[in-house]
Amino acid sequence: TQLLEQSPQFLSIQEGENLTVYCNSSSVFSSLQWYRQEPGEGPVLLVTVVTGGEVKKLKRLTFQFGDARKDSSLHITAAQPGDTGLYLCAGGVAGTASKLTFGTGTRLQVTL
Amino acid sequence: DTAVSQTPKYLVTQMGNDKSIKCEQNLGHDTMYWYKQDSKKFLKIMFSYNNKELIINETVPNRFSPKSPDKAHLNLHINSLELGDSAVYFCASSQFGGHYNSPLHFGNGTRLTVT
Numbered sequence: 001t002q003l004l005e006q007s008p009q010f011l012s013i014q015e016g017e018n019l020t021v022y023c024n025s026s027s028v029f030s031s032l033q034w035y036r037q038e039p040g041e042g043p044v045l046l047v048t049v050v051t052g053g054e055v056k057k058l059k060r061l062t063f064q065f066g067d068a069r070k071d072s073s074l075h076i077t078a079a080q081p082g083d084t085g086l087y088l089c090a091g092g093v094a095g096t097a098s099k100l101t102f103g104t105g106t107r108l109q110v111t112l
Numbered sequence: 113d114t115a116v117s118q119t120p121k122y123l124v125t126q127m128g129n130d131k132s133i134k135c136e137q138n139l140g141h142d143t144m145y146w147y148k149q150d151s152k153k154f155l156k157i158m159f160s161y162n163n164k165e166l167i168i169n170e171t172v173p174n175r176f177s178p179k180s181p182d183k184a185h186l187n188l189h190i191n192s193l194e195l196g197d198s199a200v201y202f203c204a205s206s207q208f209g210g211h212y213n214s215p216l217h218f219g220n221g222t223r224l225t226v227t
Contacts, residue, residue, distance in 0.1 A: 031213035042116070042202050042218025043155070050213055086153055092212030099168055100216065102155040 002027040004091055004103035012109045013079055021074040021106045023089035029101075030094040032065050032072045037086040046074075079110045115139050118203045118219035125193055126227055133188045133222045135203030143167075144186040145216065146178060147202040155202070161186055193226045200224070 007022045023032070031050045035043035047056050049065035049072065056063045060083075062075040072089055089103040118135040125131055137144060145168075146158040160168035161180040175191040186203060200221045206214040 033213070033215065035216075037153075041220050042204070043216070044218070045215040048213050048215060088155065090216075092214075094212045099157055099160065105153045105155075107153070 002029075002091065002093070002101045004089055004101055006087075006089060006103040006106045008106060009104070010107050010109075012111070015080055015110055015112050016078050017110075019076050019079060019108070021076075021087055021108070023072045023074075023103050025070050025091060027091070027093075028069050029091035030069070031092040032069070033090045033092070033100065034063055034072070034074055035088045035090060037088060038084075043086075043088055076108075079108075081110045081112060084108060084110050116203055116205055116217050116219040118201075118222055120222060121220065122223050122225075124225045124227065127193055127195060129193050130189070130191045131193060131224070132190070133201055133203075133224075135186045135188075135219060137184055137203075137205040137217070139205055139207070139217060141205035141207050141217070142183060143206045143208070143214070144180065144183070145204040145206075146186065146188050147204060147218075149200040149202060149221070151199070159186075159188075190224075193224075195226050198224055198226045 004025045033048045034046045037043040047063045052067045052069045054065045060077045064073050087106045090100040116137045143162045145160045149155045158172050159178040164180045177189045180186045200223050202221045203219040204216040208214045
């Protein structure tokens with residue numbers, strides 16, 4: 001069974017701070033997606049990374065896929081209250097009929 | 113226009129009852145899914161249909177039965193509801209079923225509470 005462990009589980013920071021969320025596994029994934037979920041809503045895709053070592057930026061968010069494709073990180077620069085939410089990583093493996101394995105989640109709260 | 117819509121948003125029912133959740137997507141996607149999110153926010157796949165054909169059936173009790181009348185609709189029927197079925201159920205769709213990097217588009221969830 002493939003598992004994706006996210007750390008930290010909870011993070012409460014003040015506006016303007018930087019933070020990093022980690023997504024780790026002992027398994028190799030063909031792709032890694034990051035989603036953000038707000039209360040009462042479904043997860044929304046932020047980014048997909050598919051190449052080992054790949055770095056993608058989305059405004060103040062920087063995503064990296066590990067060289068061995070077993071881990072990923074999400075770095076947020078100068079966090080804002082609008083970044084508050086549940087961040088989920090999800091790994092996909094080629095040939096597994098599009099089944100994604102979701103991570104354990106990181107709940108981020110950014111206060112003024 | 114809502115891309116993936118599911119109804120109802122909230123469902124409160126007693127143990128032993130039978131209930132259904134409906135889902136519709138207007139994105140033209142080929143693949144639809146049911147996910148269950150527990151109280152710890154862990155999201156786990158239950159079923160997946162590609163063009164009305166069941167392609168993923170995780171270890172889910174037989175009391176759960178999905179039905180896809182066409183590729184835009186995927187319903188979930190639950191028989192003999194138990195307390196442990198309480199969770200948020202999400203419907204999702206993706207454009208390329210079978211592609212490991214296909215992004216999922218989720219509905220806003222159905223919060224099921226079994227008393």
